[in-house]
Amino acid sequence: MTITAEERRARILEVVRELGTVRVVDLAERIGTAAVTVRRDVAALADSGALRRSHGAVSLPQEEEAAAIRAGRDRVIGMLVPTIGTYFDEVIDGARSAAAAAGARLVLGIASYESADDRAQVEQLLDTELDGLLLTPNWRPGSTPGDTAWLRELPVPAVLVERLAPADSAAAQLDSVGSDHRHGVLLALRHLQSLGHRSVLLAAREDSWTAHQVRAGYAAAVQLLGLEPRPVIDVHRPSLESEAIAARIAEEVADGVRAVLVHNDQEAIQLTPLLRARGLRAPDDLALISYDDVFAALAAPPLTAVAPPKRAVGAAAVELMLRRIEHGSDLPVHHVQLLPDLKVRTSCGGSPDERPA
Template sequence: MRQHVDQRHARVLELVRQRGRLRVADLADELGVSAVTLRRDVEALAAQGRVRRTHGSVLWPGGSAEEPPAAEGDGFVIGMIVPTTNFVFADIVRGAREAVEAQGGRLVLGMTGYLDTEDPVQAGRMLAGGADGLLVAPSWFDGVPVEGQEEWLLGCGAPVVLVERWAPAGNPAAGLDRVRTDRAQGAAMAMAHFAALGHRTVTAVVQEGPHAAQITAGYRVAVETLGLDAAPGSPLAFAPDRQGHARYDAPAAHLAEAVTRHGVTAALVHSDEDAIVLVPRLQARGIAVPGDLALIAYDDEVAGMADVPLTAVAPPKRSVGALAAGLLLQRLAEQGSGSRPSPRQHVDLLPELRVRASCGALAGETPG
């Protein structure tokens, strides 16, 4: 028979009073309720001053206030949900893990394969297993939630920090903490570098996906601010999930036409993996990089390993993970101490531009 919430609260108080300290996950199992439900009970009781909440545990108010959050055999656990551990996420996860482990905790990882329906499944599994909070890069195709995709985040019953994702003003998820790269600024840095080299007519090709809107916005604003000319149809958005050679037909054709018909001398390409594929395709069309087209890639995963080493915009991947983890640990510490939470934070980290050979020529010059 399902217990009334007051009965459940009374049972929680009884067990915690008897034992002094209990893991939230163990208490949920003993009461036969979900970890999310038990967390809500504990938060309600903690707000009344009837129990104390620490990392992963609940204490009777008379317990030691100095008890460490990572006691032997009972360290706190942070869940991290990402679409993949490839590309930028490998270093983001690494940075988060290092930050969590430095504080005596453990990072557990869940992957969704870019399936948005898998996000709440992974979260539920982690919370049921005792995770104290979540770092989440949801599988939102455009990087922002649509049609209620954020609802599970708001009802999961644990502190959440968004990683490399955001929600627009007015969306409930806009009230969550988040840490991301300012990808618009990265695109603007690329355009400013081109302008400094003397290029006046530019273009861009951008993968459709979570970062496309930011990169596109930065490109367009920078082109206008710097007084540059953009090729028609620029930036070109292309689908990264097309198979085989067809994936690169549209971006290769766009770049070639931009150079031969519209006088373009510089281009931004997202991502650097795609840029590496496109360079020989352009050479096959008689367009040399950087002789005819200066090129900057975006992401800097493998850009420096290209035959013509690619100048690239490099997001601060490890720092994104570390700062997101630090922010989540701050929320857990506030929760455990019962102190008033500090203001929510939206943290944007600036990328850097790593200059290599692919943009080494001024417009109209051939590098020696």
């Protein structure tokens, strides 16, 4: 699976933090990337001051190296996520790599989307004597979170991951790191518009924070780009309504729509053969883009997909947590949003080497 330059460079920094001084050729082999690409990334990181180059090898600047070791050594960071096996696997992987590179340990907890009590799960994690907590609360999509005051009363620092609290919430004063999903939707619709589409249909789930952000991003992007608005197809019961959703999409195609954005990969992959059974093939009869890019490349045909920087989100959350532990209230509150990428594949008629403008 192709990774972005941002993710590649984050991985380079992880390896250098783990190994200390490392030759560029060994670094390229370690991360599985061509040496010429790694040399360009190393040059960019060195120009920004993130790395130090010397005689074909790279290392961290002495001050950063000492700070990373000091901040991370023997720290225990808890991480509460709503699920594993899909989107959050990559977030966890990024967090785990960043923690290991800093000499910290990650402890995982799961509070499923069906859970109504994040607080009980957090208290169980706190029993492991954490130094900090990465938290993805089960806030209901489209609604204001309930009581968040307890988050401000936690005995350890907390960083929200893939969540951003409303400005009037007590949790708004917590650090947060997440993907800018609204920007991701804009990338998808802008690319479809560049292919000549004047109307894009959205089929989206309703049961997650990301789904709500995708829906809001769609409404904003349609208006910004001057596209013809279409009613959103609601995915109320994932995997159980695919036949009905395929029928709805076929109706919209008959009405002139030739482009569809589907949240998420699972729904998009299940829809593909159902649409084919109705005589609709991607990309010949309609352009299809998936949101999440967890399994999209494995579909037939491979799906163009919006790819939130999942690993980079996990890594950035750990790095911010270690800075918060070290500096306390002297560090300003950070609300960090990382931009998704668009992976152009077969399903919308673009070349695999094509990139959105």
